Amino acid sequence: MYSFKNFLDILTTPDNVPILLLIAMIVAYTWISFHKAFDNDKRLAQGRPVWEGEPHNQEKVHTWPHLLNIEFIVSIIAMAGLTLWSTFLNAPLEDPANNSVTPNPSKAPWYFLGLQEMLVYFDPWIAGVVLPGIIVVGLIAIPYIDTNPKGNGYYSWRDRRFAIGVFLFGWFLWMALIIEGTILRGPGWNFFMPGEYWDVHKQVALVNINFSELLNIDPKTFWLARELPAIIILGLYFTITPFLVAKFNKKFYEDLGLVRYGVTIMLLLLLVGLPVKMILRLTINLKYILVTPWFNI
Amino acid sequence: MRFRAFVISSMLLFVMTVLAVWVDFDREWKKYQSDFNKIEFDKTKSELENLKKSMDADADYKKLEASYKSSEDQVNSPEALVKQKDLDQKMAKLKFDVYKAERDAKFTKSTIGSLDYQISRNISNNDATASINDQKMILQAKLDEQNKAVDVVRASFDKAQKEAKDDIKQYTDLKSKFEDKNAKVELLNKKLDVIAKRPIDIQQIIIPELNNTVDRCMTCHMAANTDGFEDKKYPKVFQTHPNRELFLVKHNVKDFGCVVCHQGQGLSTKSKSAHGWVEFWEKPMFKGKQVEASCIKCHKTTDNIPADYFNKGKELVTASNCLACHKIEGQPAAVKNGPPLLQASSKLNATWMVNWVENPRHYLPRSKMPTFPLGKEEATAITAYVLSSSDPNYGIKKGVVPDPSLVGNGQRVFKAKGCNSCHAIKGVGANVGPDLGRVGSKANPTWMYNWIKNPQSYHPGTIMPNLGLTDEETLSVVSWLQTFKWDNMPQSQVDIHNVELATKGKAIMKNYNCASCHNVVGLEGAQNCPELTGEAEKDIHKFDFGYAHRDPLRGVYHTRESYIYNKIRSPGVYDDFVKGKMPRFWFTDEQTSQAYTYIMGMTGKYDDLPYKYIYKPKTVEESNEEIKKK
Numbered sequence: 001m002y003s004f005k006n007f008l009d010i011l012t013t014p015d016n017v018p019i020l021l022l023i024a025m026i027v028a029y030t031w032i033s034f035h036k037a038f039d040n041d042k043r044l045a046q047g048r049p050v051w052e053g054e055p056h057n058q059e060k061v062h063t064w065p066h067l068l069n070i071e072f073i074v075s076i077i078a079m080a081g082l083t084l085w086s087t088f089l090n091a092p093l094e095d096p097a098n099n100s101v102t103p104n105p106s107k108a109p110w111y112f113l114g115l116q117e118m119l120v121y122f123d124p125w126i127a128g129v130v131l132p133g134i135i136v137v138g139l140i141a142i143p144y145i146d147t148n149p150k151g152n153g154y155y156s157w158r159d160r161r162f163a164i165g166v167f168l169f170g171w172f173l174w175m176a177l178i179i180e181g182t183i184l185r186g187p188g189w190n191f192f193m194p195g196e197y198w199d200v201h202k203q204v205a206l207v208n209i210n211f212s213e214l215l216n217i218d219p220k221t222f223w224l225a226r227e228l229p230a231i232i233i234l235g236l237y238f239t240i241t242p243f244l245v246a247k248f249n250k251k252f253y254e255d256l257g258l259v260r261y262g263v264t265i266m267l268l269l270l271l272v273g274l275p276v277k278m279i280l281r282l283t284i285n286l287k288y289i290l291v292t293p294w295f296n297i
Numbered sequence: 298m299r300f301r302a303f304v305i306s307s308m309l310l311f312v313m314t315v316l317a318v319w320v321d322f323d324r325e326w327k328k329y330q331s332d333f334n335k336i337e338f339d340k341t342k343s344e345l346e347n348l349k350k351s352m353d354a355d356a357d358y359k360k361l362e363a364s365y366k367s368s369e370d371q372v373n374s375p376e377a378l379v380k381q382k383d384l385d386q387k388m389a390k391l392k393f394d395v396y397k398a399e400r401d402a403k404f405t406k407s408t409i410g411s412l413d414y415q416i417s418r419n420i421s422n423n424d425a426t427a428s429i430n431d432q433k434m435i436l437q438a439k440l441d442e443q444n445k446a447v448d449v450v451r452a453s454f455d456k457a458q459k460e461a462k463d464d465i466k467q468y469t470d471l472k473s474k475f476e477d478k479n480a481k482v483e484l485l486n487k488k489l490d491v492i493a494k495r496p497i498d499i500q501q502i503i504i505p506e507l508n509n510t511v512d513r514c515m516t517c518h519m520a521a522n523t524d525g526f527e528d529k530k531y532p533k534v535f536q537t538h539p540n541r542e543l544f545l546v547k548h549n550v551k552d553f554g555c556v557v558c559h560q561g562q563g564l565s566t567k568s569k570s571a572h573g574w575v576e577f578w579e580k581p582m583f584k585g586k587q588v589e590a591s592c593i594k595c596h597k598t599t600d601n602i603p604a605d606y607f608n609k610g611k612e613l614v615t616a617s618n619c620l621a622c623h624k625i626e627g628q629p630a631a632v633k634n635g636p637p638l639l640q641a642s643s644k645l646n647a648t649w650m651v652n653w654v655e656n657p658r659h660y661l662p663r664s665k666m667p668t669f670p671l672g673k674e675e676a677t678a679i680t681a682y683v684l685s686s687s688d689p690n691y692g693i694k695k696g697v698v699p700d701p702s703l704v705g706n707g708q709r710v711f712k713a714k715g716c717n718s719c720h721a722i723k724g725v726g727a728n729v730g731p732d733l734g735r736v737g738s739k740a741n742p743t744w745m746y747n748w749i750k751n752p753q754s755y756h757p758g759t760i761m762p763n764l765g766l767t768d769e770e771t772l773s774v775v776s777w778l779q780t781f782k783w784d785n786m787p788q789s790q791v792d793i794h795n796v797e798l799a800t801k802g803k804a805i806m807k808n809y810n811c812a813s814c815h816n817v818v819g820l821e822g823a824q825n826c827p828e829l830t831g832e833a834e835k836d837i838h839k840f841d842f843g844y845a846h847r848d849p850l851r852g853v854y855h856t857r858e859s860y861i862y863n864k865i866r867s868p869g870v871y872d873d874f875v876k877g878k879m880p881r882f883w884f885t886d887e888q889t890s891q892a893y894t895y896i897m898g899m900t901g902k903y904d905d906l907p908y909k910y911i912y913k914p915k916t917v918e919e920s921n922e923e924i925k926k927k
Contacts, residue, residue: 069299076306083313087320095577101838201844201874 007195010183014092017085018110019182026175030168036155037164044158052154104187104200113181114174120189121278123288123296131274138267145260145267162252170271208287223292230290234297238269326566329517330497333535338492340525345485358478365471372468384461391454398450402443409436499566502554506907512554512563514571522550543603553910558591559583579837581858583897587890590833593898596912610895617667617882617892619829621813621822625899626830635666636756637816642684643691644744644755647791649783650680653739658883660739660783661731666814667880670869675805677791682802684793686818691755692747699742699776703769707777710770719761722781730761738783745775809878826878832861832899843873862893 011020040050051057061067094103108116118127150159157164184191186198211233212226213219219226242265246253253261277297280286288296352358371377412433419426462469476483500515517534520526522545526537538545544558556563561582565571573581583590589607592599599607614620620631641650649660654676657664671679711717717726723734740748747754749771752761766774792798806812806820813822840860863870866889868879884892915923 069303073299073302073306076303076310080306080310080313083310083317087313087317093577095837096579098836098838101836199844 002193002195003197004195006197010198014089015110016182017089019179022175023179026172033155034157037157040154040156041158044156050154050156105185105189107181107185110178110182113185114177117177117181117185118274121274121281125295126297131270134267134270141263141267145256145264147260148255166268166271173271173275206285208281208285210287210291211289212291214284214286227290227292234290237273238266241265241269324566325568326499326516327497329534330519332532333519334492334495336531336535337520338489341485341488341492345482345489348481348485352478352482361471361475361478365475368468368471372465384464388454388457388461391450391457394450395447395454398443398447402440402447405436405440405443409433409440412436502551504552504554506552506909507554507557508905510554510556510563512556513566514555514559514561514563516566517568517571521545521555540603557594559588560591579857581856583894587894587897590894590897594900594906595910606891607894607898610891610893613884613888613892614895618814620824622810622824622826622879624824624828624830626828630824631813632758633812633814633816633822634758635814636759638683639687639816639818640689640691640755641687642689642793643687644740644748645684646738646741647680647684647793648786648789649739650684651676651789651791652787654679659787660735663728663732667882669809669880670872670876670878671805671809673789675802677789678798678802679805679811680791680802681793681795681798682800682806683817684791685796685799686803692743694746694750695743697743697746697772697775699779700772701776703773703776704780705777706769707773707775710766710773711777714764714766714770716764716774733778734781735783735786737779737781738786742775742779745778746771749774809880829896829899833857833897834900841871841875843871843875845871845873858893858897861896862889865889865892865896 010016036051040052043050095101107113115128115132118131121127122131146163148160148163150156151163183194186192186196186202187200188202190202190204192198192202210219211230212221215229217226217229242262245265246261256264277286277289280289290297372381412429415429416426416433418424419429499513500519501511501513502515504510504512515521520531520535521538522541524537524541526535529536554563555561559582560580561573562571562575562578569575570578586606589599589604592602592604592607596602596604599611615631618631618634620628621633651673653660653666654669655671655673656668657666658668719727719729721728721732721734724732726732736745744755749764749766751763752759753763803819806817810822810825811817812820813824835857837855837857837860840857842855842860860871864879865882866884866886868877868881871877
């Protein structure tokens, strides 16, 4: 059932080549930026100016030709790469279309696989509408909630630990979802270990239950009464945590001010909530925490 | 530094572009075409050389050539040429005279035509036509005269021409004879020229009637529809289609193409994908004679067409009684070809039967009964049911005991009566009836006695004849045959009075459709297995591949072809998921391939093919007329 060939087959499917590039690029760019950031941190600790602030790096040059010709060369290299790619990798065709047979697995384009993976853990309305909306709104809000002037124009880890840490958490989470959706999800959207044969008949014991059922509450009970514990827990998660964080990290709260702190902590709680729900699903088969007639969380 | 990067990257892009163009240009089929052109050129050239050699050896031809050459020299001698020049001038003058006379007549004729128009116009306008009529009459007379003049000058021209021709008649005769002899050489020379100038091009057949099929097979198989490449010395790809007259001329290739029979991917020009041996192509090319499966698409019966392989498959399917369980539209339901089990308990030894049901081949390596996927437990249950439900009181004579003193006599009778022309003993003898080398462990003497006396009383459909043996002869044969025991027969205990076991056995027998071939007490056979009509067109997702979707170890691939072939060869190969009911018939690869060919003919495609493609047998009148014509 396990073989390196199976793994290689999946990795070398023409569909999945972008994912391989993606993995390489994540590693490379993270390494480059951290390399520079740690270098600057060392310089700051020694009281020297950052690398970008060195006199010889302060000189200003014109966009044309200094920047544009670099971009031109890069675009030439990219074109050469794309030519090579399209010459030797054919379009990944599958069975002739048959309107009575759905392909298994049915996968979205690779850049949507993170969303598709989220659908495993959440109500379609939450995973497909609310969370992507909040991600977009949160990204737009970053300049307004992150007013820390440190790190402008230079790489630094020491000065922006929180911002970089939170961003990398979200970024790696998203990439991990895409990679999982591409490489580790096979027929029936089942989880397959690397190298495991993608067997369409694979059966996995997955009986998921709601939080209220965990508490032995009759599902027929009126929903408000049934979901009261869930509402309390979610309520506590979104109200008590901000207070606790503010209390134990007063400086953080005071730097941001009430409104910015509120928005930041809410976005942060949602971001953390995503993997928490995933872990709950994987460990105790939790289907939904809160079930209302309109949406489920 | 930056300039160097620019130069290197530009060169990289250039190389990549050239590479892309080259990959696009360098196609497999082009090589095939140039190879074939070379082969055909060499072939034609050697033909030409051989022809020339044989002509050089021909004395008559040499003589003709010599006289032609000498007369040609004569015609081309200076005096003759001067004479010819004068003659040419004279002829040119005469020709011009004819032209002039004809031109004058033409003018007059066209004037008459215009007057005709004026007359008809005046008539429709109720105007006078008399004066124009007069004019026309005059012109008509003139035209007659002019025509006469034309005849005169033409006659003199013809005469002069004839004289000129007669002058060099000897030469022209020789010339035409020589050219006739040389025509083949000229033709071959022209052919060489054509081959040398032939462009490298995709060759294709487009058939709008067949769903706009485009077949490009002859892009590489260039000689498929050309005589002269039958020889095996040519590479297989360039050989002429076997029986070209029948398959490509009678079934005109312009109307049929290739893929409609052979399957594969007609549009592709790459060897592997064109033959359909790529993933996801649902109709890979038939291998070898399996292509006969396609005949049935248009010919509703293959009885009088040369589809031997297909017909053998059909025979095999009938002989193996596949129709007992599978339905095929248009094929008669099967007969029960196994012996009846209504009185089995008067015949069979229980232990023997368990072994037999488990795998008939243990007892009889050439058994007609297939091997069902049964374990010992199930075999025991079946034995219990059959032996407890059937009638134990078969036969007129009861209580037969073999007599050891008659054993020798029995052997003699067996030979004398010709029993061994159907039955073998331990592999020695014919293979019509079962081998009797171990029959003593199978059938009890009483049954055997009554059976030999009158086989039809037990099994009305049996082919075993009633040989009319006397009581003593029969007893002798029974005594002799009873000495043949199955040594080391695997032992087992069967409690035939166990009702629970028997009920279980009945259910198993119902499941495996035993009553389709045997008469069994309390069971009816049914064609309840998957219908085979249209099997070759069945959606691939409807086949149960078990876990064997892509299992090279089992030789199974995710194609309809692979499924059907392997299911026929060893039905259990897909049993990961649902235990199949189909027994194993132990077909050889050849037999499997034949049966497969027959099943692959089950396309149900008649309706998709246009009416003109369907074979319509001739009526009696039509064939009579044809015979009369001959």
